[in-house]
Amino acid sequence: MNEPYERIVELARREAVLVGEGSLEGLAAVWAERDQLVASLPAVPPASARASLLEAQRVNRATHERLLELLGELGGQIAQLSSGRRAVAGYAGTAAPRALDAHG
Numbered sequence: 001m002n003e004p005y006e007r008i009v010e011l012a013r014r015e016a017v018l019v020g021e022g023s024l025e026g027l028a029a030v031w032a033e034r035d036q037l038v039a040s041l042p043a044v045p046p047a048s049a050r051a052s053l054l055e056a057q058r059v060n061r062a063t064h065e066r067l068l069e070l071l072g073e074l075g076g077q078i079a080q081l082s083s084g085r086r087a088v089a090g091y092a093g094t095a096a097p098r099a100l101d102a103h104g
Helices: 004-019 024-040 046-094
Strands: none
Touching: 004 024, 004 046
């Protein structure tokens, strides 16, 4: 009876592993499988699914927190790249014209 709800927990754990490994490209497949599974479930889960759903929620919250950390780290890296590009551009001086104008 609780098999689909246990599968939700397995998918949440798989998602957590992917995020922990930094394998974010694999998340779309997990999300698609979870969405398909959830769509097949009744709107009101049975009481017997409570423990599985609570565990899935716990794992998802931890994964969400890790994703927020990764996004913060990525934002920092992007800011460093942007700052580095501006610094390098400053050393380049004036850029050469990209094309000749009408005078030559």
